[in-house]
Amino acid sequence: MDVTRGSGLRRRLRSPHDREILRLAVPAFGALIAEPVYLLADSAIVGHLGTPQLGALGLAGTALQTLVGLCIFLAYATTASVARQVGAGDRRSALAFGIDGLWLALGLGVVLALVGTLVAPAVVEAFGPSEAVHEYAVTYLRVAILGMPALLLTFAGTGVLRGLQDTRTPLWVAGASYVGNVVLNVLFVYGFDWGIAGSAWGTVLAQTGGAVALVVVVVRGARRHGASLRPDLSGIRASMHAGVPLIIRTLTLRVALLATTYVATSSGDTALAAHQVAFTLWNTLSIALDAIAIAGQAIVGRYLGASDVRGTRATTRRMIEWGIGAGALFGLVIVLARPLYVPLFTSDTEVQALLAQVILVFAVFEPIAGVVFVLDGVLIGAGDGRYLAYAGLLTLVAFLPLAWLVYATDGGLTALWWAFGGFMVARLVTLVVRERGTAWLITGAQSAGRS
Template sequence: MTQAPAASRSSRRRHDREIITLAVPAFGALVAEPLFVMVDSAIVGHLGTPQLAGLGIAAALLMTAVSVFVFLAYATTAAVARRVGAGDLGSAIRQGMDGIWLALLLGIAVVAVMLPAAPWLVEIFGASGTAAPYAVTYLRISSIGIPAMLMVMAATGVLRGLQDTRTPLYVAIGGFAANAALNLGLVYGAGLGIAGSAWGTVMAQCGMAAVYLVVVVRGACRHGASLRPNAGGIRASAQAGVPLLVRTLSLRAVLLIATAVAARLGDTSIAAHQIILALWSFTAFALDAIAIAGQAIIGRYLGADDPAGARAACRRMIEWGIGSGVGLGLLIVLARPILIPLFTSDPAVEATLLPALLVVALTQPVAGVVFVLDGVLMGAGDGPYLAGAMLVTLMVFTPAALLVPPFGGGLTALWWAMALMMTVRMATLGLRVRSGRWVVTGATR
């Protein structure tokens, strides 16, 4: 009678240690990424308003171009983790190298488009005549670093699959420090202005990619994995990434539609919406860290032919997701008197912001479950289902959001539509997890 509960407690403690060991460093690395843009903004902001406006436009274009390829990290994590679970580290690293080669090829293709198209992209983004030259300068120089950025994504996925989230944290911290130092030196010391900021960021990104390559190459040499590009492996990595690309584009569409609707509600609403998005993004980093742990842990269990372990880890991570969501929701509610004045002193914006922010707080437990289930299914390599589920979510969310202005709804109604979106995601992902069809064991899916 007492042995089963004791065994259950032991299992929970083991899963807790795994989750904490992987999620905490992953959270640190995730938070370090937006700090690059914050540092650039702080340094360039002192050059003048046109330069800062140009940076804002160029940074938005760059982040959009890079974020759609986040599957390089997610798909690589799942594939590598499966082979780790199967005990074949050589194949795991070989799979990771295929992802890195794919990242390099995609990066070169993006640069080939971005360099000549920079003026056109800046123009359609609505840049003013004074900001446009700075935006084009920053965009063209920074685009040179896109191959390095994508290689960092893929290499991060390799290390996560190898159950190592500490190295990405250290690299992110080093990259952040190098970026800050180089930007200061080149912008002010060398007098290069906004071009110096762009070159500093490119140099920091290339340095990060070089560190990752050294780590992966050492692992490949240690386990006898080939470093040469393999056409079949690269093609397989690309095919595995297509469903996750569809998922990511659908999610980006949700966020763009929400922002467009908020803009139609007026300047006060769009200002409040941007503040809520910033806070929502921060909570997403915390929950995404658990999802990243889920990708690595689930992939390893399935690769080790341990479906029971995968299901037990899934259950425990759902509990973590709910608990983290409750904690983040309470944090938003309790900290709102401090948080809101940090972003705005406009009484109208504050009045519009508060009720919508409470909706975000209430839906954090739902978001916690969604992020965890997303990570579990990614770790299982269930990309096609994730793509289909996100498309269904987009089809439900779009009319709900677009009907907000005609029916006289405000920002709070829009964020209730966002809550609906998260609920639909939880339902579709939950159905898949309950069905057990994601539990496919073996070194490959």
């Protein structure tokens, strides 16, 4: 057999997967990057009000982001459920699942907003800020938490559209919300002289506008295909049931990241400063890798709904290759570009030197991170949340002793990042073991998460 012809054939067979991955991943990346840009814009606007206001924004933002991170299951679980129905050829049921997700998001968002306004002072107090920061942080948090229903509706609406294989609409909505956020923040903070409360109100209104736009798109689709818009309690319970394992999975990740930050804090100000920059870089690159994972959620859910195991396997293999390639490229770039960007973050030579060491460790594990993100998305798309929850607990149990060892021996920041790399390796092992098996390959309209 002609080897050249065989290689060309393989390339042609792969190209449809590549086009599909890119079609979903590129817009998803644009929508994902909008949230950090939101925060940067808010910081730039509030920063000119004064140091206490900026510190209050950082404190309140940390509390909000923790809560928001736990609710991301509304996007992930909805994507998987809707994509599976699309693959099964039942668009009406796909949109019915989407409507259930929207109702769950609205109810949960209202509860969190009501509770949040009551406990805001206690949450801020737990951080132990100064009196000036405390006052501003409570003011911002009490207003910003009112946007929780809109934010969760945005998650669910985005999940519905991703499941319908549409990542462009969420991108356009995110872009418009960002522009609206900047305009409203400037107007309220400086035009109306509302101070930090103006920033919170601007963000809430921008989030509300984005949520309304996504809900309108989903509702129009539901009406077009005859899906009921009324709340279905059994469907809402099923959506919550599918989401609980993903909440546990997310909690394990958050605990690991908090433990890492805690150990870095104990290593001194230089280590904490270097860790903050390294962690920011890691988060930024994670957004790009997560875009491939989101494509995996939508594509795998659709293939399994269509009972196409072969297509699921082929697409998964190709996305793993994408993850490895993207991770290796990011790792190489971040090492070679160190002289360009490290001085931009700090002029402290000790921090620069430590950061340069940490980045080398960071880069080593980027290809592994690429595979981890991809397989995480694949299994979420398959509705395999229960396994991800157990795997998350297992990897957390494996990581915490490593973090404690660095803390107990005063091993320093470089050792801490090697330990965090061990956490990523543990996640890789649990995900690869699962992917190599067949237990997650449940085909048809019903996924493991809804059975």
